[in-house]
Amino acid sequence: MNIRTATPADIPSLLQLERDATTAAHWTLEQYTNLFRDGAAVRRLVLLAETEDVPLGFLVAQHIDTDWELENIVVSSAERRKGIGARLLRPLMNTARQSASGSIFLEVRESNLPARRFYEKAGFQQSGLRKGYYRDPPEDAILYTLDVRKTIQS
Numbered sequence: 374m375n376i377r378t379a380t381p382a383d384i385p386s387l388l389q390l391e392r393d394a395t396t397a398a399h400w401t402l403e404q405y406t407n408l409f410r411d412g413a414a415v416r417r418l419v420l421l422a423e424t425e426d427v428p429l430g431f432l433v434a435q436h437i438d439t440d441w442e443l444e445n446i447v448v449s450s451a452e453r454r455k456g457i458g459a460r461l462l463r464p465l466m467n468t469a470r471q472s473a474s475g476s477i478f479l480e481v482r483e484s485n486l487p488a489r490r491f492y493e494k495a496g497f498q499q500s501g502l503r504k505g506y507y508r509d510p511p512e513d514a515i516l517y518t519l520d521v522r523k524t525i526q527s
Protein backbone atom coordinates (compact mmCIF):
# COMPACT_ATOMS: atom_id res chain seq x y z
CA MET A 374 0.00 0.00 0.00
CA ASN A 375 1.27 3.42 -0.98
CA ILE A 376 0.25 6.87 0.21
CA ARG A 377 0.86 9.79 -2.09
CA THR A 378 -0.32 13.34 -2.70
CA ALA A 379 -3.46 13.29 -4.85
CA THR A 380 -3.64 15.15 -8.16
CA PRO A 381 -6.60 16.45 -10.22
CA ALA A 382 -6.51 13.12 -12.11
CA ASP A 383 -7.57 11.42 -8.85
CA ILE A 384 -10.81 13.41 -8.48
CA PRO A 385 -13.00 10.58 -9.92
CA SER A 386 -11.44 8.17 -7.39
CA LEU A 387 -12.01 10.59 -4.51
CA LEU A 388 -15.65 11.03 -5.54
CA GLN A 389 -16.17 7.28 -5.89
CA LEU A 390 -14.70 6.53 -2.47
CA GLU A 391 -16.71 9.33 -0.87
CA ARG A 392 -20.00 8.34 -2.57
CA ASP A 393 -19.59 4.80 -1.25
CA ALA A 394 -19.16 6.05 2.33
CA THR A 395 -22.48 7.41 3.57
CA THR A 396 -21.00 8.86 6.76
CA ALA A 397 -18.20 10.75 4.96
CA ALA A 398 -18.41 14.49 4.31
CA HIS A 399 -20.02 14.91 0.88
CA TRP A 400 -18.69 17.48 -1.54
CA THR A 401 -19.50 18.47 -5.10
CA LEU A 402 -17.23 17.93 -8.08
CA GLU A 403 -16.56 21.68 -8.02
CA GLN A 404 -15.42 21.52 -4.40
CA TYR A 405 -13.00 18.69 -5.23
CA THR A 406 -11.75 20.60 -8.26
CA ASN A 407 -11.14 23.66 -6.08
CA LEU A 408 -8.83 21.62 -3.85
CA PHE A 409 -6.32 21.62 -6.68
CA ARG A 410 -6.72 25.11 -8.06
CA ASP A 411 -3.70 27.43 -8.14
CA GLY A 412 -2.59 28.42 -4.68
CA ALA A 413 -4.91 26.05 -2.82
CA ALA A 414 -2.24 23.38 -2.53
CA VAL A 415 -0.09 25.41 -0.14
CA ARG A 416 -2.70 25.19 2.60
CA ARG A 417 -4.18 21.77 1.79
CA LEU A 418 -3.11 18.20 2.22
CA VAL A 419 -4.91 15.79 -0.11
CA LEU A 420 -3.57 12.25 0.28
CA LEU A 421 -4.57 9.08 -1.55
CA ALA A 422 -3.93 5.53 -0.34
CA GLU A 423 -3.68 2.98 -3.12
CA THR A 424 -2.37 -0.43 -3.92
CA GLU A 425 -1.33 -1.23 -7.49
CA ASP A 426 -3.30 1.79 -8.73
CA VAL A 427 -6.47 0.72 -6.89
CA PRO A 428 -7.62 3.60 -4.66
CA LEU A 429 -8.30 2.50 -1.07
CA GLY A 430 -8.87 5.72 0.79
CA PHE A 431 -8.13 9.42 1.04
CA LEU A 432 -7.71 12.30 3.46
CA VAL A 433 -8.30 16.03 3.00
CA ALA A 434 -6.99 18.59 5.48
CA GLN A 435 -6.75 22.35 5.47
CA HIS A 436 -4.30 24.69 7.20
CA ILE A 437 -6.32 27.39 8.99
CA ASP A 438 -4.41 30.05 10.90
CA THR A 439 -2.13 28.06 13.20
CA ASP A 440 -4.13 24.81 13.09
CA TRP A 441 -4.94 21.99 10.71
CA GLU A 442 -8.53 20.95 10.12
CA LEU A 443 -9.14 17.35 9.09
CA GLU A 444 -11.98 17.89 6.62
CA ASN A 445 -12.57 14.35 5.44
CA ILE A 446 -11.13 10.87 5.71
CA VAL A 447 -12.52 7.84 3.92
CA VAL A 448 -11.40 4.24 3.60
CA SER A 449 -13.18 1.91 1.18
CA SER A 450 -15.64 -0.23 3.17
CA ALA A 451 -13.93 -3.50 2.16
CA GLU A 452 -10.57 -2.22 3.39
CA ARG A 453 -11.47 -0.89 6.84
CA ARG A 454 -9.81 -2.01 10.09
CA LYS A 455 -6.56 -2.72 8.25
CA GLY A 456 -4.74 0.37 9.47
CA ILE A 457 -5.20 2.43 6.29
CA GLY A 458 -6.96 5.31 8.07
CA ALA A 459 -4.17 5.43 10.64
CA ARG A 460 -1.55 5.42 7.85
CA LEU A 461 -3.35 8.35 6.14
CA LEU A 462 -3.39 10.29 9.40
CA ARG A 463 0.35 9.98 10.01
CA PRO A 464 1.60 12.45 7.35
CA LEU A 465 -0.98 15.00 8.54
CA MET A 466 0.26 14.57 12.11
CA ASN A 467 3.85 15.02 10.97
CA THR A 468 2.91 18.17 9.01
CA ALA A 469 0.86 19.59 11.88
CA ARG A 470 3.76 19.00 14.25
CA GLN A 471 5.60 21.73 12.37
CA SER A 472 2.73 24.25 12.50
CA ALA A 473 2.61 27.01 15.12
CA SER A 474 -0.03 25.35 17.30
CA GLY A 475 0.74 21.71 16.50
CA SER A 476 -2.98 21.11 16.61
CA ILE A 477 -5.48 19.23 14.43
CA PHE A 478 -9.21 19.67 14.87
CA LEU A 479 -12.31 18.16 13.24
CA GLU A 480 -16.06 17.78 13.51
CA VAL A 481 -17.88 14.49 13.29
CA ARG A 482 -21.51 13.46 13.51
CA GLU A 483 -22.37 12.37 17.01
CA SER A 484 -23.74 9.06 15.68
CA ASN A 485 -20.60 8.23 13.66
CA LEU A 486 -19.19 5.92 16.30
CA PRO A 487 -16.67 4.09 14.08
CA ALA A 488 -15.04 7.40 13.13
CA ARG A 489 -15.17 8.65 16.73
CA ARG A 490 -13.45 5.49 17.98
CA PHE A 491 -10.90 5.90 15.20
CA TYR A 492 -10.11 9.51 16.19
CA GLU A 493 -9.99 8.62 19.89
CA LYS A 494 -7.57 5.77 19.17
CA ALA A 495 -5.36 8.30 17.36
CA GLY A 496 -5.33 10.49 20.49
CA PHE A 497 -8.01 13.08 19.63
CA GLN A 498 -9.95 14.40 22.60
CA GLN A 499 -13.48 15.79 22.64
CA SER A 500 -13.22 19.55 22.80
CA GLY A 501 -16.75 20.75 22.11
CA LEU A 502 -20.20 20.17 20.73
CA ARG A 503 -21.95 22.08 17.97
CA LYS A 504 -25.71 21.82 18.39
CA GLY A 505 -27.61 21.13 15.16
CA TYR A 506 -24.43 21.54 13.08
CA TYR A 507 -25.39 18.96 10.45
CA ARG A 508 -28.40 18.79 8.14
CA ASP A 509 -29.96 15.92 6.16
CA PRO A 510 -30.40 14.45 8.74
CA PRO A 511 -30.03 17.11 11.43
CA GLU A 512 -27.53 16.17 14.11
CA ASP A 513 -25.06 17.63 16.58
CA ALA A 514 -21.36 17.69 15.76
CA ILE A 515 -18.72 16.56 18.21
CA LEU A 516 -15.55 18.60 17.98
CA TYR A 517 -12.28 16.76 18.47
CA THR A 518 -8.80 18.21 18.89
CA LEU A 519 -5.37 16.63 18.91
CA ASP A 520 -2.16 18.30 20.06
CA VAL A 521 0.29 16.33 17.95
CA ARG A 522 3.25 17.50 19.99
CA LYS A 523 1.92 15.32 22.79
CA THR A 524 1.94 12.23 20.56
CA ILE A 525 4.88 10.02 19.68
CA GLN A 526 6.38 10.84 16.29
CA SER A 527 6.24 8.06 13.67
Ligand SMILES: CC(C)(COP(=O)(O)OP(=O)(O)OC[C@H]1O[C@@H](n2cnc3c(N)ncnc32)[C@H](O)[C@@H]1OP(=O)(O)O)[C@@H](O)C(=O)NCCC(=O)NCCS
Nearest residue numbers: 396397447448453454455456457458459487488490491494
Ligand atom coordinates in the same frame (compact mmCIF):
# COMPACT_ATOMS: atom_id res chain seq x y z
C1 LIG B 1 -13.12 6.34 10.03
C2 LIG B 1 -12.36 5.49 8.98
C3 LIG B 1 -11.65 6.41 8.01
C4 LIG B 1 -11.31 4.64 9.73
O1 LIG B 1 -10.47 4.00 8.76
P1 LIG B 1 -9.84 2.55 8.99
O2 LIG B 1 -8.82 2.34 7.94
O3 LIG B 1 -10.92 1.52 9.09
O4 LIG B 1 -9.17 2.72 10.43
P2 LIG B 1 -7.92 1.88 11.00
O5 LIG B 1 -7.95 0.50 10.49
O6 LIG B 1 -6.67 2.67 10.77
O7 LIG B 1 -8.28 1.89 12.55
C5 LIG B 1 -7.39 2.34 13.57
C6 LIG B 1 -8.06 2.15 14.90
O8 LIG B 1 -9.24 2.99 15.00
C7 LIG B 1 -10.27 2.30 15.74
N1 LIG B 1 -11.40 1.98 14.86
C8 LIG B 1 -11.46 2.11 13.52
N2 LIG B 1 -12.68 1.73 13.07
C9 LIG B 1 -13.39 1.35 14.14
C10 LIG B 1 -14.70 0.83 14.33
N3 LIG B 1 -15.52 0.61 13.27
N4 LIG B 1 -15.11 0.54 15.58
C11 LIG B 1 -14.31 0.72 16.65
N5 LIG B 1 -13.03 1.20 16.54
C12 LIG B 1 -12.58 1.50 15.30
C13 LIG B 1 -9.63 0.99 16.23
O9 LIG B 1 -9.02 1.26 17.48
C14 LIG B 1 -8.59 0.75 15.15
O10 LIG B 1 -7.53 -0.07 15.59
P3 LIG B 1 -7.74 -1.70 15.61
O11 LIG B 1 -8.35 -2.08 14.28
O12 LIG B 1 -6.34 -2.20 15.80
O13 LIG B 1 -8.67 -1.99 16.76
C15 LIG B 1 -13.33 4.52 8.24
O14 LIG B 1 -14.14 3.85 9.19
C16 LIG B 1 -14.25 5.19 7.24
O15 LIG B 1 -13.88 5.41 6.08
N6 LIG B 1 -15.49 5.53 7.63
C17 LIG B 1 -16.47 6.10 6.70
C18 LIG B 1 -16.16 7.54 6.37
C19 LIG B 1 -16.29 8.43 7.59
O16 LIG B 1 -17.25 8.38 8.34
N7 LIG B 1 -15.27 9.29 7.75
C20 LIG B 1 -15.22 10.24 8.86
C21 LIG B 1 -15.90 11.49 8.46
S1 LIG B 1 -15.85 12.67 9.79
